[in-house]
Amino acid sequence: MVKVTIDGVEVSVEPGTTILNAARQIGGDVVPPAMCYYSKLPGTGGKCRTCLVEVAAGSAADPRPMPKLVASCSTPVQDGMVVNNKSSQRVHDNRGGVVEFLLANHPLDCPICDQAGECHLQDLGYEHGSAKTRYEEDRRIFEPIDIGNKIKLHMNRCILCYRCVYVANQLTDKRVHGVLHRGEHAEISTYIEQAVDNDFSGNMIDVCPVGALTDRTFRFKSRVWFLKPMEAERSCSKCCGKAVVWMFGNEIYRVTARKDQFGEVEEIEQKTAWLCNDCRFEKKEVTDWNVLGPRVINRQSVISQGKYATTIDKPVKRIS
Amino acid sequence: MTNRKLLLEHLDVPGIQGIDAYVKHGGYASLKKALQKMSPDEVVEEVKKSGLRGRGGAGFPTGLKWSFLAKPEGIPRYLVCNADESEPGTFKDRYLMEKIPHLLVEGMILSSYALGAKTSYIYIRGEFMYVLEILQNAINEAYAKGYLGKNIFGSGFDHDLVITPGGGAYICGEETALLESLEGKRGNPRIKPPFPAVKGLWASPTVVNNVESIAAVVPIVRDGGDAYASIGIGKSTGTKLVSACGNLERPGVYEIELGLSVEEFIYGDNYCRGIAKGKKLKACVPGGSSVPILPHHLVTKTAAGEQRLMTYESLADGGFQSGSMLGSGGFIVFDEDQCIVRNTWNFTRFYAHESCGQCSPCREGTGWMEKVLHRLETGKGHLRDIDLLADINKKIEGNTICPLGDAAAWPVAAAIRHFRDEFEWHVTHPEEAQIRNYGLIQQPLVA
Numbered sequence: 001m002v003k004v005t006i007d008g009v010e011v012s013v014e015p016g017t018t019i020l021n022a023a024r025q026i027g028g029d030v031v032p033p034a035m036c037y038y039s040k041l042p043g044t045g046g047k048c049r050t051c052l053v054e055v056a057a058g059s060a061a062d063p064r065p066m067p068k069l070v071a072s073c074s075t076p077v078q079d080g081m082v083v084n085n086k087s088s089q090r091v092h093d094n095r096g097g098v099v100e101f102l103l104a105n106h107p108l109d110c111p112i113c114d115q116a117g118e119c120h121l122q123d124l125g126y127e128h129g130s131a132k133t134r135y136e137e138d139r140r141i142f143e144p145i146d147i148g149n150k151i152k153l154h155m156n157r158c159i160l161c162y163r164c165v166y167v168a169n170q171l172t173d174k175r176v177h178g179v180l181h182r183g184e185h186a187e188i189s190t191y192i193e194q195a196v197d198n199d200f201s202g203n204m205i206d207v208c209p210v211g212a213l214t215d216r217t218f219r220f221k222s223r224v225w226f227l228k229p230m231e232a233e234r235s236c237s238k239c240c241g242k243a244v245v246w247m248f249g250n251e252i253y254r255v256t257a258r259k260d261q262f263g264e265v266e267e268i269e270q271k272t273a274w275l276c277n278d279c280r281f282e283k284k285e286v287t288d289w290n291v292l293g294p295r296v297i298n299r300q301s302v303i304s305q306g307k308y309a310t311t312i313d314k315p316v317k318r319i320s
Numbered sequence: 321m322t323n324r325k326l327l328l329e330h331l332d333v334p335g336i337q338g339i340d341a342y343v344k345h346g347g348y349a350s351l352k353k354a355l356q357k358m359s360p361d362e363v364v365e366e367v368k369k370s371g372l373r374g375r376g377g378a379g380f381p382t383g384l385k386w387s388f389l390a391k392p393e394g395i396p397r398y399l400v401c402n403a404d405e406s407e408p409g410t411f412k413d414r415y416l417m418e419k420i421p422h423l424l425v426e427g428m429i430l431s432s433y434a435l436g437a438k439t440s441y442i443y444i445r446g447e448f449m450y451v452l453e454i455l456q457n458a459i460n461e462a463y464a465k466g467y468l469g470k471n472i473f474g475s476g477f478d479h480d481l482v483i484t485p486g487g488g489a490y491i492c493g494e495e496t497a498l499l500e501s502l503e504g505k506r507g508n509p510r511i512k513p514p515f516p517a518v519k520g521l522w523a524s525p526t527v528v529n530n531v532e533s534i535a536a537v538v539p540i541v542r543d544g545g546d547a548y549a550s551i552g553i554g555k556s557t558g559t560k561l562v563s564a565c566g567n568l569e570r571p572g573v574y575e576i577e578l579g580l581s582v583e584e585f586i587y588g589d590n591y592c593r594g595i596a597k598g599k600k601l602k603a604c605v606p607g608g609s610s611v612p613i614l615p616h617h618l619v620t621k622t623a624a625g626e627q628r629l630m631t632y633e634s635l636a637d638g639g640f641q642s643g644s645m646l647g648s649g650g651f652i653v654f655d656e657d658q659c660i661v662r663n664t665w666n667f668t669r670f671y672a673h674e675s676c677g678q679c680s681p682c683r684e685g686t687g688w689m690e691k692v693l694h695r696l697e698t699g700k701g702h703l704r705d706i707d708l709l710a711d712i713n714k715k716i717e718g719n720t721i722c723p724l725g726d727a728a729a730w731p732v733a734a735a736i737r738h739f740r741d742e743f744e745w746h747v748t749h750p751e752e753a754q755i756r757n758y759g760l761i762q763q764p765l766v767a
């Protein structure tokens with residue numbers, strides 16, 4: 001085991017653990033935001049740069065600070081390493097810079113985006129963004145392409161985290177989409193327009209941190225916070241069949257995987273609970289599912305809107 | 321100063337492209353010497369002694385890089401030559417490969433012997449198809465003579481040399497993007513660690529070296545590392561190819577001894593012979609488009625008033641405040657008529673176009689800077705844009721996966737640092753800026 005201190009909190013982790021995962025073991029505030037790293041998809045990370053942290057001491061053996069900020073998702077800890085995340089102004093400033101870059105060309109069409117309310121870019125913007133933009137240029141617009149009747153690609157919203165590419169590589173039996181072109185013209189696309197249709201392609205929607213990939217069978221049906229997320233399961237020959245069904249009254253509006261506190265698909269019985277496309281897109285009757293009960297929702301989340309009583313349990317600070 | 325030539329010595333020999341003339345002028349003697357009289361480690365030792373530093377831009381000591389190569393049992397090792405030369409202003413590798421292709425071929429076999437690589441690759445820029453043919457021809461000749469293939473010079477050393485063209489992307493010159501491309505994938509730089517020395521091509525230990533670095537191994541083995549190190553000053557040893565371009569009386573590729581003064585290089589009769597058409601020097605980018613620009617008063621002299629030399633150290637003297645870098649040796653000179661704002665925009669346009677788009681600061685930042693600079697250049701800028709550019713710079717620098725982000729940020733930062741008045745003038749005189757360039761009247765220039 002190696003010891004690492006993050007924002008003053010010490011933790012012992014397996015050698016080879018990344019700074020980000022060490023921080024996740026501590027939990028709470030010291031966890032850097034991760035827009036591209038996805039623990040269940042080997043190879044992801046390093047791209048978005050939102051997880052940048054400052055290494056104040058490289059290791060016990062060589063306690064010099066690292067000159068540059070490092071991507072915490074792809075930098076392994078060393079014994080005696082000292083890391084500053086929340087506690088560093090430099091991290092704060094540069095992360096703000098990254099968020100500004102991510103938002104520079106973003107269409108900011110949250111009012112008509114199905115991801116609104118569960119979008120990691122919204123959360124990130126709320127925590128690290130500024131109220132005004134310095135970007136005066138025309139925003140980048142991509143030609144829309146049709147990738148089939150199940151998944152909607154809205155490239156203007158994409159942050160090029162590459163997660164969906166890894167899903168296609170690692171979960172489906174044939175990848176037909178990827179990144180074309182380069183620089184700011186880089187885009188998620190299919191090679192010679194093809195439909196992305198595969199038993200597990202729907203997981204791309206769950207890993208997409210923004211509204212670039214959304215569920216076409218749920219498109220514009222409802223805002224997510226008007227729905228009741230319920231844990232449900234069914235026996236399925238293709239996947240684990242353990243999902244969250246999003247209900248309005250007795251109707252199922254959409255089906256997603258169960259996600260953990262970091263927004264990643266949960267592990268159930270030591271296996272990542274990916275869903276097959278049948279369970280996700282075809283099973284929309286209550287009778288298709290064994291509904292187990294309400295899903296616990298983080299109270300800070302907008303999805304908790306109207307689901308918890310609004311009593312204030314602590315007195316609010318008086319405004320004098 | 322003497323002007324010894326180690327790489328381009330036989331440039332003018334008729335037929336030097338072919339193997340017969342090359343061998344007649346001492347070609348493949350270094351290879352024979354190494355294979356018959358030296359162990360691989362002795363070759364590495366000579367390269368270490370020579371003080372040779374990577375000629376691709378970063379200047380990392382080649383011998384040291386070679387000694388980092390992991391050597392696990394039963395796993396192949398590779399040498400890859402980086403011939404993707406695409407940095408604006410840099411055209412020395414192409415010149416060398418085109419004129420004396422066997423120097424690179426010999427260097428590749430020699431270096432592979434030192435590293436224990438059974439197969440090596442030359443990854444050549446896709447636009448250089450005619451150079452590829454010249455090299456392929458040289459490789460075929462070497463095979464025919466038995467310098468490649470099995471049991472070279474009866475030493476028991478087998479070697480195969482493969483040449484592959486890139487698809488025409490600057491980013492594939494970054495060593496890990498190059499390896500991805502060589503493996504047939506999209507040329508995105510890899511996240512490091514692991515470094516190529518541990519896990520490079522096909523997950524095997526790999527050394528990536530520039531064309532000129534590999535070619536320099538030939539004279540190093542021939543004359544010995546100490547002889548090579550006797551040329552140059554301090555940690556800048558040997559000779560360097562410099563591709564001089566821009567407003568020079570005699571642009572071209574020169575082999576110089578490191579330590580030559582910048583003044584002599586620009587104005588000397590043996591070199592560029594001054595600024596074209598009798599004009600005055602305005603600025604210089606001494607090491608390819610990625611390095612900071614120097615204003616005229618900092619080109620031949622450092623801020624401390626010392627003579628500026630063509631060495632890694634002297635060109636960097638003053639840090640980013642008043643210095644630059646030797647970089648890849650792409651020496652770009654601007655005369656008094658050139659517009660710095662336009663040039664900065666042009667460079668930035670290149671980086672925005674060539675960014676692989678993997679990491680957000682580089683993808684979004686280079687595009688953003690390009691648009692702001694374009695507005696400034698075309699008279700649609702605001703004064704606040706200049707500070708904005710400086711700030712975008714800071715948010716890119718050091719925050720990206722590969723150094724392309726820094727390479728895009730530094731030239732802009734340096735241009736604003738040294739030529740801020742010119743940027744401001746573009747804002748305050750938008751119409752005038754469209755018909756003439758700043759600097760002709762406002763600022764009397766001293767040569």
Ligand SMILES: Cc1cc2nc3c(=O)[nH]c(=O)nc-3n(C[C@H](O)[C@H](O)[C@H](O)COP(=O)(O)O)c2cc1C
Nearest residue numbers: 374375376402404405406493494495529530533724
């Ligand atoms: C964006 C980018 C482009 C590069 N292009 C080249 C190139 O065209 N040729 C080259 O030799 N090195 C290039 N490099 C440097 C290589 O990554 C690498 O450092 C070099 O090939 C190592 O060889 P050396 O040690 O012999 O210099 C580039 C680096 C970056 C970041």
Ligand code: SF4
Nearest residue numbers: 158159161162164208
């Ligand atoms: S579509 Fe979504 S998952 Fe895919 S790269 Fe873009 S943001 Fe990432």
Ligand code: SF4
Nearest residue numbers: 676678679682720722
């Ligand atoms: S810095 Fe630019 S070129 Fe390098 S990996 Fe990032 S996006 Fe690609």
Ligand code: FES
Nearest residue numbers: 046047048049073
């Ligand atoms: S999460 Fe680390 S760079 Fe994206």
